[in-house]
Amino acid sequence: QLEILQQGCRQFVNNVQEKSVGRVVSRLAELHSLHALARLGADLRERLPKEETELGTLVLGERLSSWDHFxxxxxxxxxxxxxxxxxxxxxxxxxxxxxxxxxxxxxxxxxxxxxxxxxxxxxxxxxxxxxxxxxxxxxxxxxxxxxxxxxxxxxxxxxxxxxxxxxxxxxxxxxxxxxxxxxxxxxxxxxxxxxxxxxxxxxxxxxxxxxxxxxxxxxxxxxxxxxxxxxxxxxxxxxxxxxxxxxxxxxxxxxxxxQQEVTHLGGQLDMLDHFLAALLCWGEVDVQEESEGGQQVQSTLRIPLQVTVPLQELLFAVCKQVNRLFGHCMPKAIQSEASQLLVAALVPAYERSCQALASQQLPPALCQTWALQLLMDLRVLGLLFQADALSTARAAVEAHVDPFDLDVLLPHLDRQASLAAQQTSLLLGLCLGDGVGRCLVSGPVPSGSRAPPSSPVVLPVLSTGGPRFPLLPTVSRFLDESPRSGQTGSASGSGGNTNLAPPAPPPKSSSGPDLAAVAPSLTASQSTPAFAALPSFYEKMATSMRSSWFGPM
Missing domain, CATH: 1.10.357 (Tetracycline Repressor; domain 2)
Known part of the structure; x- marks a missing residue:
């Protein structure tokens, strides 16, 4: 009989539990804060009988907790x-x-x-x-x-x-x-x-x-x-x-x-008139050549000293946008990917310019001038970004330069490209990844002298592995004055202090290539008149923006 009574009581408790669900849920839905629920829970625990466990064991044959059940x-x-x-x-x-x-x-x-x-x-x-x-x-x-x-x-x-x-x-x-x-x-x-x-x-x-x-x-x-x-x-x-x-x-x-910035580059390098307007600065280099009779003949070669104006404007615009969008806090992987995106967007533009060069019937000297300027741009971009994607476009451009002239010009062109890359890197700023700036300075550092850092920082390192970004502003024409190969420090004063040798001056600059001298070879431009040197674009920028690329402080 006790078991029958306990079974009936358990059935009664289950029925009460099932029928009370809707009412309990509806009442709880009227409470819209956790504080109200907490007060309700405390009141329920206080009002429930303390001896329900003993009663449940006696009546139901098992422990009963009204709190848990209902x-x-x-x-x-x-x-x-x-x-x-x-x-x-x-x-x-x-x-x-x-x-x-x-x-x-x-x-x-x-x-x-x-x-x-x-x-x-x-x-x-x-x-x-x-x-x-x-x-x-x-x-x-x-x-x-x-x-x-x-x-x-x-x-x-x-x-x-x-x-x-x-x-x-x-x-x-x-x-x-x-x-x-x-x-x-x-x-x-x-x-x-x-x-x-x-x-x-x-x-x-x-x-x-x-x-x-x-x-x-x-x-x-x-x-x-x-x-x-x-x-x-x-x-x-x-x-x-x-x-x-x-x-x-x-x-x-x-x-x-x-994508937005590269679209402005557009067809500025595809048409002859636009390309000639994009030329910035060329210089003269004197080289010793040997004639067929074995005599030494001095020739004057003309080579580009800077990248084209559209490329400079593009790099400077990208730099300003990256800095404005808090580029210094971007992860290095994102900065590296931005560089790859920029190179990938520039390669088609230079390939189209090379195709335009081949399709137009131009005099050999003018065709070679166009090709040399494109080659200068591509070599500077290669130094800045260390990108292999430019090799195909560079080979296509070199095919439009006389092989003999190319062999003579390449050492001088590489030297000027290295200098232009150091200057142009100021425009890129944060787009360059770690270590790229160091690749722009060649030559060992003499013992006893300390070269300036290639990537100084503005903000101190707050913790190990903290974010850093390069110091962009400069008032010097050169990014790093560490000597190139072949230059050594000289001792000065009684103390024997070692000073860095000053960098070699750049070639004589002119406002543009001598297009009037239509000659089949660069060595025939010996009679080219020398133009007065003009202030460098970078010197103008350094003078007008001495405080910071970010703007006046």
Missing amino acids: FSVHLGNRITELVSLQLNAAMDSCLRALSFMKDTSKGSVLEQPCEEFTWRTPAQELLSTQRSSQDTLSLQTRGLSPQVQVLCKSLGQELGRLLEELKPWGSVEEDLESATGAMLSRWHDFVNKELVNQNDTDWLALLGQVCQGFAELCPELCQCFPSKKGGQDPWQKQQASLRALRDSAYKACFALLV
């Missing part, structure tokens, strides 16, 4: 719903803020370009706390502008309030981690959609900065992913995912930037 599961489900709602509301707030920035921006969605933020201390009221100078410098180094800081601060505050409300509930870590992961998945979907549909480089750069800010400026996000023993830290996995998304945004930004 309330625990439904309260847990409601907590999960509220956590998801609050996290989605926090992400909605971030997306609305970004949309507002985009809709109300005048020109650029970036609140502060790089020169405004990197070289000036941000207003303290825009920061979450009173940061130390080192913290501010670290933010400047990483390109995390006040615009991004405010957005990350807003998300952090929402998450902080949620974590505070979840303190009374100790067993919701898995639900919180799952809901936060779903929120970040929404952010990934939003950014990936923007990468496909957007053609605004500033907007893509801002999205990349926000991804980096979420990974580095939101400690509350880290608290939503508690570490686990014996496995990969879930927060580290989320950080890696956010940084990968940042890199994707930067790649899309640079691809769009290069």
Whole structure:
């Protein structure tokens, strides 16, 4: 009889549990905060009878917990719903803020370009706390502008309030981690959609900065992913995912930037009139040659000293855009990919110019002048980017130069290309990867003398492996004054101090090649009149922009 009674009681409890589900769930749905749920849970625990365990064992033949039977599961489900709602509301707030920035921006969605933020201390009221100078410098180094800081601060505050409300509930870590992961998945979907549909480089750069800010400026996000023993830290996995998304945004930004800038190059190198207008500076080099009779004859050769104007304008425009979009905080892999994108976009332009050179019926001297200038551009680009993709275009251009003249000209052309690459590297700045600048300076350093660094830094290294970027401004005509091969330091003064030998002066420059002298060979240009030397383009730029390529400080 006792067993029959206990079975009937268990059936009664199950019926009550089934019929109370709808009423309990509807009542819990009226509570819209975790604090209210916590108060309800505390009241229920206080009102439930203390001796229910003994009564359950006596009546049902097993332990009975009214909390577990009627309330625990439904309260847990409601907590999960509220956590998801609050996290989605926090992400909605971030997306609305970004949309507002985009809709109300005048020109650029970036609140502060790089020169405004990197070289000036941000207003303290825009920061979450009173940061130390080192913290501010670290933010400047990483390109995390006040615009991004405010957005990350807003998300952090929402998450902080949620974590505070979840303190009374100790067993919701898995639900919180799952809901936060779903929120970040929404952010990934939003950014990936923007990468496909957007053609605004500033907007893509801002999205990349926000991804980096979420990974580095939101400690509350880290608290939503508690570490686990014996496995990969879930927060580290989320950080890696956010940084990968940042890199994707930067790649899309640079691809769009290069595409926009290269289109301006257009047909400036395809037509003779445009090409002649693009020539910048040529010089004369005196060489000793041996005539058929065995006599030494001095000849004057004309070689280009600088790259063409369209290429200079393109490189300078890319440099300005990269600097404006916080290029110094870009990962080295992204900077290297930007260089590859630029080279890949330039190769077709020079191949078309070479085809135009072959298709037009030009005098030999004019044809060779065109080819030499193209060869100068390609050799400088090869030194700057260390790219093998230019070899095919370079071979096609060399085919339009007389083989004898090419053998005589190549050493002088290579020397001028090295010097032009050092000067042009100032225009590229951040587009050059680590170590490329060092390749531009040839020759050993004499013992006892210390050559200046090829890549000085503006911001100090804050930690091991911290981001660095080269010092762009210069007032010298030469990027590095370390001696070339064949030059040695000389001792001066009574102390025997060793000084670096001054670099050899460049060849006599002129405003352009001597196109009036139509001759089948370069050696016949001995009677070419010498033009007065003109100031170098780089000297003009260094004079007008002494402070920084980023602008006046």
